[in-house]
Amino acid sequence: MKPTTFLKTAALAVALAIPFASAVHADEQFFPLQSYRVGPYAAGGTGFFGGFIDYINLVNTRDGGINGVKLTYEEGETQYEVEKGVEVYERLKTKPNIATWTPLSVGIAYALIDRVTTDKVPLTTINHGRTDSTDGRVFPYIFPLLLNPYSETSGIVNYIATKSGGLEKLKGKKIVVLYHGSPYGKETIPIYELLAQKYGFTVQQIEVSHPGNEQQSQWLTIRRTKPDYVVLRGWGVMNPVALKTAQKTGFPADKIIGNVWSNSEEDVTPAGDAAKGYVAITTQASGVEYPVVQEITKVLYDQGKGNLDDKKRIGSVYHNLGIVNGILNVEAIRIAQEKFGKRTLTGDEVRWGFEHLQLSRERVKELGAEDLFHSIHVTWDNHEGNGYVKFQQWDGKKWTPVSDWIAPEWALLRPIIEKSSEAYAKEKGIKIRTEAEVDVINQSTAAQ
């Protein structure tokens, strides 16, 4: 064999052997992160995964893990593309002690539903995801934590109602929803139609194709329609472009309501003046004043161990969301450890933990996150956990809250969600789970 051929063969062998050469350590819990740090959604990816990793590192450094169980992670770049997400899933699922999957992409999450259900490891989609996966009776391993897309929609419509003087004043109003042309963006199309019928407003839904850096024609249509409000259901680069194009076509920023993925500093700062007065919904406040964010700054960033490259982004909306996601994951594991013992848990045991993830306002305060987010109450059949929302307005420099914590109308949405999940169960031949099955722990197949 020639030396070059030998080198090539050796390199190839090494490259392909890595996923299988993972040593088993006792008392570790592994987080495979399907992150994205390049591409049109890098701002969201770096902020969110930065916050998540920071919280994992904080728990390791400050507490030595969760009751002595160290947390580990590995990133795999997906660029928000489904096939890359699947590749990363297949690569990282061979690692032992997997706690949760966090793809932060609705498209990837959809492709993984069957896979994680077979492998019996939970998958969380905080503030996004497939809405009907809220129904834990049909989707035991999927958790659209804190705020599913329908709750978000209900929160936004209620906010517009408050601004207009009550739900009955919505009658005759005209709302345009400008949505991202992806599974994430399309998720709320039916619920807007439904709420429009219920409250008597008209809704026009306009798609912006991925990634959304050209929106002239959409905003010209909006100018012709003259709506009372535009809901911006954007993601990444689409958001600043929308705000700038709105300004160009003369649509006032304070009549644009951003959804939960159009609410970050990275969405408004590039738009400059065009974003002044823009209002957006959020589940977690931005800012560094919360004790947990302070601790992350002190324990990690001051020691040069923080994950964000730019320290100015500490406490930004995405970073704080990542921290909140970290809190929810860690607490789910802690709760499951109370039941199963203070050791490495299997995926199905972590699933049990998520299904009992109930953090009251007092507990949230103990965790140093009072008012960073409100509270969460996940149960075996409600995998969202009734998160509260807040509205914030951009003043050109920072987000200022313009509302108190608001509860979406869960009771109104639940039958719609159940109808959809039951249809899915029927189509796929899934037996609807009962409460008795929650405590049955199946062996995880993923790490074998």
Add this chain to the structure above:
Amino acid sequence: MDTVTVRKAPGHWPWIAPLLVLATAYGVIPFIGTSYLFEAILTPFLALSLAGLGLNILTGYAGQLSLGSAAFLAVGAFGAFNFNLRVQGLPLIVSIVLAGISAALIGIVFGLPSLRLKGFYLAISTLAAQFFVQWALTKFGWFSNNSPSGVIDAPPLTIFGISFEGAVGRYLFALTIVTIFTLFAWRFVNTRTGHHFIAVRDNELAAKVIGIPVLRTKLLAFAISSFIIGVAGVLWAFAYLRTVETGGFNLDRSFQIVFIIIIGGLATIRGSFFGAALIVIFPLILSRLGQLFLGDIFNSGVLEMSQRIVLGALIILFLIVEPNGLVSLWDRLRKKPLRLSRIKTIN
């Protein structure tokens, strides 16, 4: 179609090597491979190879440039899903064939401009297929069974009562379909019609003069190519991703398939496989090596960016060293030891 044998291929190459590859693919890999190998490497490789094969018939053999391959992939995937969903009791294999026929019909429609347009102009006009199909699939919820997010689940793979679920099953399913079509393509390019394709590519006027029905030949090329790409779409969606969504069938995917055949080698059957291997497997190896050696120093974003630069540079290098694609490079490498020894004896 009458068969014409043009040349006897040299040595034992045409039979032995493919048979060995097939024997390994069926007899060895399923027993030693890991689920990562099947789910993340081989299944997408097979699907993209088949798509490359389809485009190679159109572009490589018949000389018609197309930038609409992803559209035909999408037609195949959505077609198979809908036939399977709407017609009760239809066997999956029939759904797949019908999906291929749908793709072929749409291919013929978008192939019509080829009667008047050539080269780049034709390539641009096939972009219409790309945009139109994606638009139609997004616009009309019926295609995705009115699923709110536009993402649909692929049905389980069962043919003649045999279930192809599980990593190995899906791999074997894809492998079998790809084998059948590769055999077909390999035979086909040596038929009279196959030679018509080449004649039209090399000199359309001359082809017309010697009585080749140019119009029919071009449309047939579009039909066959789109049929194969449509089936590749079914593999991509049903065997690999297991969800069907228009987003994955964008212009990037079309370009990817064009790159596969250019890098692999135009007008060769093997070229599609070589090209797909480079496009699918090479980035994975690069990313794995990057992660191994530099993962502790840089974050995944920096690594990803550097891999793109390396990959781009390597593609340029490949094309400079061997403009006829990896196939020629491969053939040359196989002959090289011979040549070296010859030089030695001369000396």
